[in-house]
Amino acid sequence: MEIKKIKELIELLSDTDITEFELNEGDDSVKISKHNPNATVIASAPMVAPQAVAPAPVASAPVAEAAPAAAPAEASLGRTINSPMVGTFYAAPSPDADDFVKVGQKVKVGDAVCIVEAMKMFNKIEADAEGIIKQILVADGEPVEFDQPLFEIE
Known part of the structure; x- marks a missing residue:
């Protein structure tokens, strides 16, 4: 493969x-890779922080306190319709x-x-339970x- 062709590929990419x-x-092959320094920094930053926090005994105390605080909020919700996947929520x-549903509207399975x-x-996303x-x-x-709750139904 000619150097000129490889240079053109690099410029295009x-x-x-x-x-x-x-x-x-044919018998020639070329592999071109770009290095993105921002991606490396982003990928390495989360890996460092949890290692420093996890062994600290102080970190376990706030986690224990936070769990009971979150439980009443979830307990106050009745039945919920949860997201079956990660993504972006759209009401319509x-x-x-018009939105698929409104507060006070009755839904069936x-x-x-x-x-x-x-x-x-x-x-x-479809209702998996009947209610309002x-x-x-x-x-x-x-x-x-x-599994994030999207709607509360009664």
Whole structure:
């Protein structure tokens, strides 16, 4: 493979978000990788902090105190409809459409209550219990975690 062609590939890739590229032509092959110093810093920072906090005996005391404080908040919720995945919560099928459900609305098992977008896929979330929507626990467009309560129903 000619050096000129390799230089052209490097120039083309430098203007993109691609971090790694491999090209095979017959017996010739080239692998080009970009180093992103910001990604390295981000990846290494979380690994250092938990190691320093975990062995400290003081850290276990606040954790023990925080657990009972969180339990009453969860206990105050009745039945909930939880997110089956990590993603972004949307209350309506499109920005100009009405919300799937409103506080005070009755839902049956299988009724669509919201959408959670995960990896550019829009997943319709259905009620897994019958009841009346007592509270919507997540704001539209807010990120949600796996098993996070989205709605409280009674």
